[in-house]
Amino acid sequence: MKKIQDVLFDELRALLSVTGTHGGLMSPSIYDSAQVLRILSAPGRALALSGSGSGSGSGRASAPRPSNVRALGARAADPHPASSSRASGPRAAGSPSALGARAVVSSHAPAAHASASRGPASRAPDSPRALRASCAAALAATPDTAFAAVPPASLAAVPASTLAVVPDAGLAAAPGTPDAARVLALLDVFTVDTAADITNSTDARAAADAAASPVVAWLLAQQRSDGGWGDPVMPLHRDIPTLSAVLALLDQPARKGTRDAIAAGLRFVRNQSAAWSTAHIDDLPIAAEILLPHLLDRVEDRLGPPLDRNAPSHALRCLPREPYARLMELGARKRQIIAHLPLIPGVPWLHVWETWGTEPSLGLMDGAGSIGHSPSATAAWLAAAAPFPALDAHAARARAYLRDVSRATGTGIPGLVPVGAPHDHFERAFVLYALLMAGILDDPRLAQGVTTVLGDLARALGPQGLGMSDHYLPDGDDTSAALAVMHARGLPVDPHLLDRFRKDDHFIAYPGEMNSSPTLTARCIHALAALGETRDLPTFQRYLLDRQEPDGRWTLDKWNRSWLYATSHAVLALLPPQPTPPSSVSPASPASPPSSTRASHAVSTMPLAHADAVRRALDAVLAAQSPDGGWSSDPRSNPRPNPTETAYAVLMLGHLERHGVQHPGLGLALERAHRFLHQAYAPFAPSEAKVKCWISKELYRMERVDTAFELSAMLMLEQRG
Secondary structure: OOOHHHHHHHHHHHHHHHOOHHHOOEOOOHHHHHHHHHHHOOOOOOEOOOOOOOOOOOOOEOOOOOOOOOOOOOOOOOOOOOOOOOOOOOOOOOOHHHHOOOOOOOOOOOHHHOOHHHOOOOOOOOOHHHHHHHHHHHHHOOOHHHHOOOOOOOOOOOOOOOOOOOOOOOOOOOOOOOOHHHHHHHHOOOOOOOOOOOOOOOOHHHHHHHHHHHHHHHHHHHOOOOOOOOOOOOHHHHHHHHHHHHHHHHOOOOOOOHHHHHHHHHHHHHHHHHHHHHOOHHHOOOOHHHHHHHHHHHHHHHHOOOOOOOOOHHHHHOOOOHHHHHHHHHHHHHHHHHOOOOOOOOOHHHHHHHHOOOOOOHHHEOOOOOEOOEHHHHHHHHHHHOOOHHHHHHHHHHHHHHHHHHHOOOOOOOOOOOOOOOOHHHHHHHHHHHHHHHOOOOOHHHHHHHHHHHHHHHHHOEOOEEOOOOOOOOEHHHHHHHHHHHHHOOOOOOHHHHHHHEEOOEEOOOOOOOOOOHHHHHHHHHHHHHOOOOOOHHHHHHHHHHOOOOOOOOOOOOOEOOHHHHHHHHHHHHOOOOOOOEEEOOOOOOOOOOOOOOOOEEEOOOOHHHHHHHHHHHHHHHHHOOOOOOEOOOOOOOOOOEHHHHHHHHHHHHHHHHOOOOOOOHHHHHHHHHHHHHHHOOOOOOHHHOOOOEEOOOEEOEHHHHHHHHHHHHHHHHOOO
């Protein structure tokens, strides 16, 4: 019988063998799955998603051609349908000669700003490296002054509030024992094509409804007992998926249970609407200022005004707008800014194209066949392109993209999609970063898999950095993770790649960000310290120190909601780059009460401020450990500890131990965590049964990344001694 350590290495090797495939494995998104269902099954928009595999271009749009829409020219031949990694050139379906008099351009901007870069002659570059260069050019051409209408403290005047919403408990990880025999079978779940055909029919709407029923059933099953959708651990992140689900269900009036679900969802939105009037900018989901006003408008359009204002349904139909006033004002300013930004493939502002785009410009489609790496935006573009035969080749690529990203959810349910995809480079970089945090990146038993993934990253890393895929704007988060792991394995990297992501005293992912990310800045610090670029580190570390809570935690981050994740990364960034022998540091301040959880030793080379910050963080993490040895970042709504957040805590504690930090409770905490992870770890259980910590339009799970954190933490514990 294999030892548990051998089993864990088997699992991690299997994970490395598929890391980055299928664009990254992610939990399904309520918002995007509902949007795709609503957009593509609307009357007149029943679009065929038939065919199998990313190379299939079959499945013409089955929507009837509107008689009042002029034909835009003969269908252009595309020698690279669907499977192509590049977009067609300007003389394919998107050229003026092919499209005729009516130019297919994005109509969200004022006419004065419809430049040639937005028009039909725009194109996706011919290669991933060319696309990265064009994305970087967009970054360079978008100075901070372009975002002057959105100052960093846009909502700072709105007082921050602790939302006293304690909904029903969230889901905890299913118990289980690692089993190497099922790893390969369960890890790569996409060897069988699970895409279903939405066949052409004289009654296209009926066919679409029939094919969409698994998605409708899934949506109904995701509704919580309080009427809302989404994880209760972050209340404000539930309005967007709830309103999106309500809109999709409004198209399914005959299905049993949908009316009650719609009513309960609207009640949920009304009941927590007041929280938005006191929300702080750091509380906002990604793109909430654009998405939420749009969804409120769409729901109001669908419901219409009640005939009788005194009717019982009036209060339900009329969603309040006053609590969203500041958010809507911010959204209006952001939309004005978007109207002046370059519209080329793979820029973040295309990620919500479904909220403002109307015309299917070919210059918007990236090499993955998507619009902004967003299933919702791609579905909206596909619907807009349906009346135009000249766009059929590109529409086939968009349909192939939606099939591919449906597989990336790992559910086997056609039509379920993630919050965004592909994320293949994001997945590769962060899986290896988890190994680096655990100190096992150089383990010879992982050498083959690590070398393969590093090779993929090295090929993808360009002179502007690394994006979440070859077809998306490079960002500071993925770039810093890649630099750190490549340097740790002896590959040459240029630390100055991070200069383009520096903004004052911290680092950013993308231009125009309203709120910063401590974990991104911490990872950049970690990478720069390892590379010996220490000159400006005190400035960046001061940024982290200023954001530490009085109780020792770091609690706010725009990409991950777990304070254990944020705290572990901040602590790594405050430690010296190389381990040193343990030595005494000053004890806790006299004002602090005596406690067995006070750190009595730390690293001698740490500045006093860093040593104090690390000590307080260590206190906070140790105090938060549950009696059974695990951790949960929010014991109110997610009371049961879970392996993912336990891994965040364990990796921080183990890193401190390796750096020579001594504490009487440190070893005991790691031993208790060891027992918990052995009892609770279920590596490849369905992601819906696991905690979701990543932040986008809603909370989601990066399945392989989180599994890598869990496996790395367990292996680190196995190898402690």
